[in-house]
Amino acid sequence: MDQLTFPARVELARLPTPLQPLDRITEKYSTPSDGPRIWVKRDDLTEAAMSGNKLRKLEFIAGAALEQGYDTLITCGGLQSNHCRTTALVGARLGLNVHLILRGEHSGDMDGNLLVDRLAGAKVSFYPPRQYFREQQDIFAHWEKVYADHGHRALLIPTGASDGLGIWGYLAGSRELIDDCRREGFEPGHVVCATGSGGTQAGLTLGFHLAGMQTQVTGYAVCDDEAFFVRKVREDVVQWASRNNQQFDENSLNIAVSADYIGPGYGVAEVPVYQTIAEAAALEGLLLDPVYTGKAFHGLLQDLGHGKYRDCDNLVFVHTGGHYGLFPHREHFAFLG
Secondary structure (H helix, E strand, O other), X not given: OOOOOOOOOOOOOXXXXXXXXXXXXXXXXXXXXXXXXEEEEEXXXXXXXXXXXHHHHHHHHHHHHHXXXXXXXXXXXXXXXXXXXXXXXXXXXXXXXXXXXXXXXXXXXXXXXXXXXXXXXXXXXXXXXXXXXXXXXXXXXXXXXXXXXXXXXXXXXXXXXXXXXOXXXXXXXXXHHXXXXXXXXXXXXXXXXXXXXXXXXXXXXXXXXXXXXXXXXEEEEOOOOHHHHHHHHHHHHHHHHHHOOOOOOHHHOOOEEEOOOOOOEOOXXXXXXXXXXXXHHHHHOOOOOOOOHHHHHHHHHHHHHOOOOOOOOEEEEEEOOOHHHHHHHHHHHHHHO
């Protein structure tokens, strides 16, 4: 990986983020003789506004925007999209216009990420889910033209900034994580993350592969299915290779996805996930969210109980952020009393 030439980048994140052991959770869910020590890579702490994993990707997206003369960022996601909120904050910081195409019916309430979107000055347009999925390319093209007609140049950013440019965020992140682990005296056997648009998993998977590591990266899906994310990771890697004139066989990647803990659907969790979130906070002071990290961490703990991951000494959970997503789910924590 040392031979890679990284593209333009705006340094927005506070790096490196901490790597911390979760010894109380390890004691409960794993054993020294029959399971890994569990660690967490605190990418929820990339900066003070808790932009999480999205900020790593947007360092390279913003770098391309500034280098190529764009003055507007247009992107998309759900009503409580962490990526959209981060894009809004990045745009405000860099003096770029931001337009968010959000999926869902807006009730008029501002909460969580949506409140931050508005505070950061982003323009927001809401579309019903069926129209959003059916007409997404046309919606992007419409708003790109609107801005062009007013003398602006807009960079179109896909869901989660997950593409052949955004993947650089976790190519750099994988290098950082390897250094973290080696300073702690180990090579990670498994690295686990939530996967919702595929870009974080793609960058980590490619990064460890290029470093010649045997580390297995597993993404816990929060939507869609296993086949979708296997395909999406490969597509991002193919696009990365094409953009950077790299000769790379995407079929050589070992892409692992668990779709067993999605539950009722994207952004909807069941009681055991909320209980896991409460337990992680009580045992480790670690805040997870019901949309991404809570589901992934719950899946990790359940799989540990089923005997998975017993083949390694150290496992790293990449905390991708999402704290604001807790608050719109407050009613589901009534069991706390």
